[in-house]
Amino acid sequence: MSRVFRLIVQLFGYIVLAIFIGYVIWSFNIALENYL
Amino acid sequence: MRYLRTRNKIFHILTILLIIVSLCFSVFRFSAVFGRIIEAVKDFATSIAYYFLFMFEKEYLVTASIGIFPENLGTILPLTLEEFEQLMNVWWAIFSDWTFAEIYLGKVGDVIYQVSQALTMLLLPTIALVFLVIIIYGANDTKHDVDSKSLIFWRRIYRCTIRPAKFYARKYFRFLKRKKWYVRALALVWLYNLSGVTIAIETVAWYFYFAVSFDLQATLVWIAKVLADFTVPLFFFPPLVWFIIGYKVFDYVRIKIGVAGIKRGIEKVVKFLKEYLGAKFLNGKQRSKKTSLMTQLKTISESKILRPQAKQGWLNRTKQFPNFPWIVYARYIIESRKKHVLYNWTRFHTLFLFLKWAGLNEYRHTEEQRRWIRRHLRRHWNYAFDNYCFGYKEKQRVFDDGLELVTLYDALENYGKQFFLYSSPKPIDASNYPIRSDFELIDEGNLPEFKNNLVELDNYASHRRTQWSHRINFDMFRLGEQFNPESAENNAFEYGIKCVMERDKERKNQLTRRQTVSGENEPTQNNDLEEVDTKIRTHIATCDNYTYQEDLSDAQRAGSLGVDNTDLMTKIYIRSSKKIRFYVPFFAIDEAIYLLASVIFDTIYLYLRKKKGSNTALERFLWLIYTPIYRHYTRYKNIFSYYPLELKIEDGADNEILAADKKLPLISLVAYRGRFRTDALGAFYYRKIKSATLGLDDIPTYKDKSMTMEEMNAQNSYMVKDFTRAFGGNWKDKNKKLEKKAK
Numbered sequence: 001m002s003r004v005f006r007l008i009v010q011l012f013g014y015i016v017l018a019i020f021i022g023y024v025i026w027s028f029n030i031a032l033e034n035y036l
Numbered sequence: 037m038r039y040l041r042t043r044n045k046i047f048h049i050l051t052i053l054l055i056i057v058s059l060c061f062s063v064f065r066f067s068a069v070f071g072r073i074i075e076a077v078k079d080f081a082t083s084i085a086y087y088f089l090f091m092f093e094k095e096y097l098v099t100a101s102i103g104i105f106p107e108n109l110g111t112i113l114p115l116t117l118e119e120f121e122q123l124m125n126v127w128w129a130i131f132s133d134w135t136f137a138e139i140y141l142g143k144v145g146d147v148i149y150q151v152s153q154a155l156t157m158l159l160l161p162t163i164a165l166v167f168l169v170i171i172i173y174g175a176n177d178t179k180h181d182v183d184s185k186s187l188i189f190w191r192r193i194y195r196c197t198i199r200p201a202k203f204y205a206r207k208y209f210r211f212l213k214r215k216k217w218y219v220r221a222l223a224l225v226w227l228y229n230l231s232g233v234t235i236a237i238e239t240v241a242w243y244f245y246f247a248v249s250f251d252l253q254a255t256l257v258w259i260a261k262v263l264a265d266f267t268v269p270l271f272f273f274p275p276l277v278w279f280i281i282g283y284k285v286f287d288y289v290r291i292k293i294g295v296a297g298i299k300r301g302i303e304k305v306v307k308f309l310k311e312y313l314g315a316k317f318l319n320g321k322q323r324s325k326k327t328s329l330m331t332q333l334k335t336i337s338e339s340k341i342l343r344p345q346a347k348q349g350w351l352n353r354t355k356q357f358p359n360f361p362w363i364v365y366a367r368y369i370i371e372s373r374k375k376h377v378l379y380n381w382t383r384f385h386t387l388f389l390f391l392k393w394a395g396l397n398e399y400r401h402t403e404e405q406r407r408w409i410r411r412h413l414r415r416h417w418n419y420a421f422d423n424y425c426f427g428y429k430e431k432q433r434v435f436d437d438g439l440e441l442v443t444l445y446d447a448l449e450n451y452g453k454q455f456f457l458y459s460s461p462k463p464i465d466a467s468n469y470p471i472r473s474d475f476e477l478i479d480e481g482n483l484p485e486f487k488n489n490l491v492e493l494d495n496y497a498s499h500r501r502t503q504w505s506h507r508i509n510f511d512m513f514r515l516g517e518q519f520n521p522e523s524a525e526n527n528a529f530e531y532g533i534k535c536v537m538e539r540d541k542e543r544k545n546q547l548t549r550r551q552t553v554s555g556e557n558e559p560t561q562n563n564d565l566e567e568v569d570t571k572i573r574t575h576i577a578t579c580d581n582y583t584y585q586e587d588l589s590d591a592q593r594a595g596s597l598g599v600d601n602t603d604l605m606t607k608i609y610i611r612s613s614k615k616i617r618f619y620v621p622f623f624a625i626d627e628a629i630y631l632l633a634s635v636i637f638d639t640i641y642l643y644l645r646k647k648k649g650s651n652t653a654l655e656r657f658l659w660l661i662y663t664p665i666y667r668h669y670t671r672y673k674n675i676f677s678y679y680p681l682e683l684k685i686e687d688g689a690d691n692e693i694l695a696a697d698k699k700l701p702l703i704s705l706v707a708y709r710g711r712f713r714t715d716a717l718g719a720f721y722y723r724k725i726k727s728a729t730l731g732l733d734d735i736p737t738y739k740d741k742s743m744t745m746e747e748m749n750a751q752n753s754y755m756v757k758d759f760t761r762a763f764g765g766n767w768k769d770k771n772k773k774l775e776k777k778a779k
Binding site for chain 1: 114131136622627
């Protein structure tokens with residue numbers, strides 16, 4: 001059970017990380033469209 | 037042959053057609069690339085000119101066009117430092133604004149909503165599919181290994197389509213491998229088409245300009261140009277291709293990180309071995325991985341400590357006498373090893389005693405005596421040089437190292453010993469269980485090179501180089517009584533790694549030795565003087581003040597080995613072995629996919645195989661999907677895993693705790709690469725049980741909850757026999773009656 005729990009926690013961490021990286025890229029894209 | 041020639045002709049035509057089609061792409065689809073390549077060449081030429089004119093301080097004569105963005109090329113990227121700063125400010129303003137974060141999270145929420153909607157919609161068809169499977173495949177059959185109708189149909193399609201396609205594709209790739217010019221031409225055309233050539237030329241142009249000008253603004257322009265060029269492949273490939281490329285890059289990077297992790301782990305073990313010098317005694321309960329740890333320590337000690345140390349040793353000796361023909365001497369050692377003239381370190385010692393004597397007294401010897409010496413050297417030492425110094429004719433015979441006056445013969449002897457160890461084609465060990473080594477000795481006829489890539493990912497290459505450790509002969513370590521005192525093996529172990537598992541059972545301690553009874557002239561732990569040998573053995577293994585010896589042993593309890601032994605050792609207790617961990621990042625994704633796939637596969641496979649003896653299309657389809665997942669997971673898990681061990685380290689002599697909680701990784705790729713078997717002593721039981729005629733199934737089972745007297749007697753238990761005597765008095769007679777009854 002602990003193995004599955006550890007896996008779920010890790011996967012959740014990866015998803016949060018992916019969302020954050022997505023935000024960095026998305027905000028850069030918006031900035032690029034708006035800076036001039 | 038004719039068939040082969042025809043096929044080759046087709047392949048030639050096919051390749052030429054491919055090149056023509058690629059060129060058509062260059063003309064019609066990627067026509068804009070040509071303009072860019074002209075600009076890139078211009079950038080390159082002006083940069084080169086700038087670079088060389090700068091050396092003569094005449095750089096004002098030319099303007100490097102790499103810093104100018106072409107007007108016909110549109111970009112939204114910043115081209116000046118002010119614009120760049122402005123962009124960064126806007127980005128930070130957006131990044132730190134909660135309103136934008138809310139918009140972004142709203143978009144993420146939308147995606148999650150869509151995904152969950154799709155999953156919910158898929159639920160119903162999935163349930164329907166499960167029912168369909170149960171209905172279709174629910175009927176029993178016991179036609180073993182017979183294909184079902186659907187499978188026969190599928191195999192027929194496969195045989196007509198996929199298999200020949202695969203076959204010809206493989207043949208074609210093999211053809212391309214032979215005809216390298218076709219591949220080069222195709223690669224060049226597509227590198228040009230996809231702006232690879234443009235980007236490469238622009239990058240070199242930027243380097244030449246930036247190396248002398250340090251112009252940051254030009255760098256921004258260069259980035260904008262390269263990104264503009266990159267849009268060509270970006271829009272050419274569909275998203276699926278980019279997804280695959282992205283996955284490949286991701287996988288490549290994480291494998292690199294994983295391998296770096298394993299290397300870090302190996303470094304940790306090397307540091308550990310160097311920190312606790314001398315004999316090491318590993319202790320732990322059954323299945324605490326003590327023999328695994330010993331095997332890991334042995335492998336790393338040989339390939340990362342002893343052999344590299346020997347290499348450094350002989351290299352240092354080389355530097356003391358630069359004019360000596362070291363290569364001649366090195367080849368002499370290798371040849372003499374093959375001819376079994378030099379087979380241990382003491383032979384070196386003897387040889388140089390003789391050469392030193394002959395060299396120093398040469399002026400006293402008559403011609404006949406000299407002839408005798410030369411004959412002796414030729415016949416018994418494979419030595420055919422015209423002086424006593426391997427043909428060395430220079431004057432320098434002494435090197436002053438600041439502390440000692442090193443004579444040439446001392447340098448030669450120590451070089452020889454260390455080179456002999458370094459270039460040994462077999463592992464330098466003796467163990468009481470087989471340990472696999474996978475190093476290679478690259479000898480191109482000059483100086484050989486020892487190489488042991490412990491992170492070799494090619495498993496076949498590792499297993500092709502398999503060598504097993506030397507079988508130990510404990511008589512080698514007995515100074516007193518020996519089982520076979522005449523054996524030539526008894527003096528074979530001078531340097532190297534001694535690995536003894538279950539050392540306590542071999543040596544025993546003061547209490548258990550009391551029961552040891554010996555026959556006439558037979559060695560026991562009491563009279564073989566092995567402890568004395570252990571105390572001074574390092575003296576024969578020392579060269580250039582370094583001891584080329586490692587004494588590793590393990591036991592379940594430190595106390596079951598005598599104090600005379602353990603006093604000399606560093607006691608290492610394996611306190612705990614934590615659960616498996618991985619050096620490769622994001623492995624949880626692989627593991628989650630594998631676990632999910634396994635649950636689904638196992639359930640369906642076991643259900644199908646319980647009901648059906650015949651091979652079904654569904655099962656084949658499942659294998660097709662599951663096998664790559666299983667193989668990928670198993671390989672990654674085995675290659676990149678480690679077990680964090682927690683060790684307590686004690687000084688053997690005064691039981692002082694040197695480290696209470698030392699962490700050391702047990703690396704799967706080092707310790708478990710087919711290196712040893714935990715059941716190495718199983719041969720005893722195989723021999724004992726080989727002739728058995730009954731198995732566990734043939735032994736009677738109990739009839740009920742309480743035992744009968746017959747059942748209890750048949751247990752052959754001391755306890756039952758004692759009770760029988762106590763309850764019945766004359767238990768022997770009773771037993772006899774029971775036996776008769778049973779017959």
